[in-house]
Structure formats: structure tokens, C-alpha cells
Amino acid sequence: MKLGVIGAGAWGTALAQVAARGDSPVTLWARESEVVDAINARHENSIFLPGVALSPTIRATDRLSDLDDLDALLVVVPTQHIGAVLGETKVAGRPLILCAKGIEAGSKRLVSEVAADAHPDSPLAVLSGPTFAHEVAAGLPTAVTLACADEALARRLSDRIASATFRPYASNDVVGAEIGGAVKNVLAIACGVVEGAGLSLNARASLIARGFAEMTRFGMARGARQETLAGLAGLGDLVLTCSSTSSRNFSLGVGLGQGIAAEALLSDRKTVAEGAATAPVLREAARDAGVEMPIAQAVCDLLGGAPLDAVMDALLQRPLRPEGV
Ligand SMILES: NC(=O)c1ccc[n+]([C@@H]2O[C@H](COP(=O)([O-])OP(=O)(O)OC[C@H]3O[C@@H](n4cnc5c(N)ncnc54)[C@H](O)[C@@H]3O)[C@@H](O)[C@H]2O)c1
Ligand SMILES: O=P(O)(O)OC[C@H](O)CO
Incomplete structure (x- = not known):
């Protein structure tokens, strides 16, 4: 399963690192060109996750269209910007794994409601839990909830991102x-x-x-x-x-x-x-x-x-x- 990550703050970068374990290629969309340059040239996100040596199989881009050929997308943009960014992303029914933690101001929508309104054909999963980005990126032991109404999809996503130190626990309570x-x-x-x-x-x-x-x-x-x-x-x-x-x-x-x-x-x-x-x-x-x-x-x-x-x-x-x- 080829994964893309939308949002290269601390958490998106750490999740890209998780997804890149075993030298899997991962495409990471960043809003800031200096983040793209730093990751591609030096394998470091010196702005949002400094001091972490990133996998060379993470390729950063500032073009959302570079995510078009991937199988599933992790959405790691802060909650208040998710509607705008998903509105610009061609998703075409691919699964979205929602990783932000918040409620949209004004509309009072949960992130899954924002995503469902933008992309009603996409299956949605939520990844959440006690996860300081710098600890996850350093490979320290971490467990998360991976919630998805489609239990088979939850299993496939869990298998794709799990490692000896990153343990997703499946749930259907999104x-x-x-x-x-x-x-x-x-x-x-x-x-x-x-x-x-x-x-x-x-x-x-x-x-x-x-x-x-x-x-x-x-x-x-x-x-x-x-x-x-x-x-x-x-x-x-x-x-x-x-x-x-x-x-x-x-x-x-x-x-x-x-x-x-x-x-x-x-x-x-x-x-x-x-x-x-x-x-x-x-x-x-x-x-x-x-x-x-x-x-x-x-x-x-x-x-x-x-x-x-x-x-x-x-x-x-x-x-x-x-x-x-
Ligand atoms: N950092 C963590 O340890 C951690 C862990 C779990 C979950 N989260 C959640 O992940 C989400 C992202 O947080 P983070 O820590 O990666 O961010 P961050 O604080 O490290 O970086 C800020 C992010 O906001 C983005 N941003 C700023 N203005 C924007 C705009 N107008 N449009 C789109 N993006 C914009 C930046 O590009 C950057 O990716 C949040 O919901 C946070 O609660 C964070
Ligand atoms: O730094 P905070 O307060 O955004 O917390 C980061 C993560 O959500 C912890 O799980």
C-alpha cells in the first residue's frame, strides 16, 4: 500500500517516518517550500521536527497532485485548515486516515465530518492516541487507536504502519x-x-x-x-x-x-x-x-x-x- 502524507508539521513528518520503515517510499506534502527543500536535500524537517534524521525514502513535495497515484492518504494538517486543503486535493475515493485532533470552528464539525463533506466516496479512518511526534520519530514505543467503520480496511492500514515500536489498536468507534x-x-x-x-x-x-x-x-x-x-x-x-x-x-x-x-x-x-x-x-x-x-x-x-x-x-x-x- 503506497502512502502519502498531507501536512509536514511535526506529526505529519513523524508519521511519514513511521510509514517509511523498511525503506518504503512515502510522499510527504508540505506547505512550505523550505520544508520541502530541507527534507529532500538533508533528510531533516528543520522547521517542525528538527534534529531527527528522516528516512531517505521520504520524498517531500509542495504539489498536491504528486499524491495522485498513491493508495491512501494520511491527513495531518491542523484542524482549522483541513477543509481548505482537502478541497484542493484530488482524492477519488481513496481512503483518508485523519490524524488531526480538533473541532472545526464555526461549523462545529468533527474532522471526519469535514472529510466526509469534501470526499463523500472515501472510506475514513481516525488515528489518535498518546503520541508526541519526536518520540514516535525516534522509534520509541507507542500505541494508538486506529478507528474505521470498515474493519478489513482498519486491518490493512494497521498492517501497513505497525512496527515493533508502533502498535495500532483497531476500533470501529470513529x-x-x-x-x-x-x-x-x-x-x-x-x-x-x-x-x-x-x-x-x-x-x-x-x-x-x-x-x-x-x-x-x-x-x-x-x-x-x-x-x-x-x-x-x-x-x-x-x-x-x-x-x-x-x-x-x-x-x-x-x-x-x-x-x-x-x-x-x-x-x-x-x-x-x-x-x-x-x-x-x-x-x-x-x-x-x-x-x-x-x-x-x-x-x-x-x-x-x-x-x-x-x-x-x-x-x-x-x-x-x-x-x-
Ligand atoms: N505534534 C504532535 O506531537 C502531534 C501528535 C499527534 C497529533 N498531532 C496533531 O496533528 C495535527 C498537526 O499538528 P503538527 O504538530 O504536525 O503541526 P505543527 O505545529 O508541527 O506545524 C504546524 C503545521 O500547520 C501547517 N499550517 C499552517 N498554516 C496552514 C494553512 N493555512 N494551511 C494548511 N496548513 C497550515 C504547517 O504547514 C504545519 O504543517 C494537529 O491536529 C495536532 O493536534 C500532533
Ligand atoms: O503538543 P500537543 O499538545 O499538540 O500534543 C501532541 C499530541 O496530541 C499528544 O498525543
Whole structure:
């Protein structure tokens, strides 16, 4: 199965490296000509994944038409740009493996809904889980959820990308895998705030647990299965992202917790913190679904400039309630 990757940020580049194991040829579409040049000339993505020696079988291009002859495409563009990029891509019924973690602002569409609207004839899979790009690119052990309604296709895709250190676990719960990845980014911002404000470890563990309850409530209201949310793409990724400054979302939260304005933290950045764009649309989608998400609400308030003390008070003064989801 010949694979192409759309998007040469850190994650698209790491996934190209996964797909190139065993010297398989992989075509990687990058938006930036300097990324194309660096990968083709020096086998390094010095802008988005510096310091990783890439397989020489990865060929970068800035022409989407160079992906026309491939068998399946991994889509690794940030969520807010997927509609535009897929609109320019000739897909012709080929499988799309969706690897971004977010919800589209405005339309409130999950990435699979954006892809289905753009390419209704293509089978869709979602690849999600606890995956820092630099660790995957370095060949460190990693497990992911690969969700696809077509179980035979999930098996073929898994066989193609699996290795001794990269383990896809098959699922047919596409919505659950997507919601886990999108919601954990928002919760990671909240955990970063706890770190930045020096609120310490009890508070962070409580946010992870209560955040997981929010993720589960919202996911189940949208048709996700609890076991998916409790798996790699939900709880697994939540734990990873809420624990490390390697996470861009967590780091954004650290800055907010230190009292730096969101605008200053987000301006001029080359890399994406998906949770910042997802938080407001998640809040709206939760309202539509009749689901309470106070932590997601708190993240929206902080991103909107509300003072940390007031946001904390609003969370801590909520009425006491039973613990169940
Ligand atoms: N980095 C990780 O460890 C990691 C792991 C798993 C999932 N993800 C997800 O993968 C997706 C991509 O993130 P990343 O980390 O590879 O990105 P990145 O932060 O490393 O790079 C930013 C990317 O955005 C692209 N971009 C910027 N403006 C664009 C535009 N107008 N149109 C199209 N593309 C544009 C850039 O070309 C680049 O590919 C995100 O949804 C992220 O949540 C990332
Ligand atoms: O750096 P982040 O916060 O975008 O997280 C990266 C991955 O999603 C972790 O699984």
C-alpha cells in the first residue's frame, strides 16, 4: 500500500517516518517550500521536527497532485485548515486516515465530518492516541487507536504502519477516537494553567479525573463508546498531554497560569496548539448537546482574558455533587 502524507508539521513528518520503515517510499506534502527543500536535500524537517534524521525514502513535495497515484492518504494538517486543503486535493475515493485532533470552528464539525463533506466516496479512518511526534520519530514505543467503520480496511492500514515500536489498536468507534483527541487538548490547557499558577499536583490529578468525566459526558452524548474514551485516544492521550511541557497545549496553559495573555502566547507561533481553537467551539457543541463542561468553559474564559482568580473561584465554588459521570 503506497502512502502519502498531507501536512509536514511535526506529526505529519513523524508519521511519514513511521510509514517509511523498511525503506518504503512515502510522499510527504508540505506547505512550505523550505520544508520541502530541507527534507529532500538533508533528510531533516528543520522547521517542525528538527534534529531527527528522516528516512531517505521520504520524498517531500509542495504539489498536491504528486499524491495522485498513491493508495491512501494520511491527513495531518491542523484542524482549522483541513477543509481548505482537502478541497484542493484530488482524492477519488481513496481512503483518508485523519490524524488531526480538533473541532472545526464555526461549523462545529468533527474532522471526519469535514472529510466526509469534501470526499463523500472515501472510506475514513481516525488515528489518535498518546503520541508526541519526536518520540514516535525516534522509534520509541507507542500505541494508538486506529478507528474505521470498515474493519478489513482498519486491518490493512494497521498492517501497513505497525512496527515493533508502533502498535495500532483497531476500533470501529470513529467518533469516540476523534472526540478523545479533540477534548484532551482543551483539558491539557487547563492542566498547564494549574502548573503555571503553582496549584500543584492534587489539583492537576483532580482536573484530569473531572476532565475525563467531561470528555465522557460529551463523547457519549455524541455517540462515542465509553471504552474508546477510556482507551488510548481518550484517557491515554489525556494523561500524556496533561503531564508534560512537551505538549504545546499544556505549555500554552502554563503561560496562561503565569498570567501571560493568550494573545501574546498565540501570536507569531509557527506550531499549533489545537485546544485554543477547539475550546470555544467545544463549549458551543457541548451546549447544543445539553452537556455541562465547566473545565472547558474555564479554559474558554481564560483564553478570552478573564482573570485567573475569578475563573478558579467559579470552578471551585460550583455546587457539590455526586461523583458519577
Ligand atoms: N505534534 C504532535 O506531537 C502531534 C501528535 C499527534 C497529533 N498531532 C496533531 O496533528 C495535527 C498537526 O499538528 P503538527 O504538530 O504536525 O503541526 P505543527 O505545529 O508541527 O506545524 C504546524 C503545521 O500547520 C501547517 N499550517 C499552517 N498554516 C496552514 C494553512 N493555512 N494551511 C494548511 N496548513 C497550515 C504547517 O504547514 C504545519 O504543517 C494537529 O491536529 C495536532 O493536534 C500532533
Ligand atoms: O503538543 P500537543 O499538545 O499538540 O500534543 C501532541 C499530541 O496530541 C499528544 O498525543
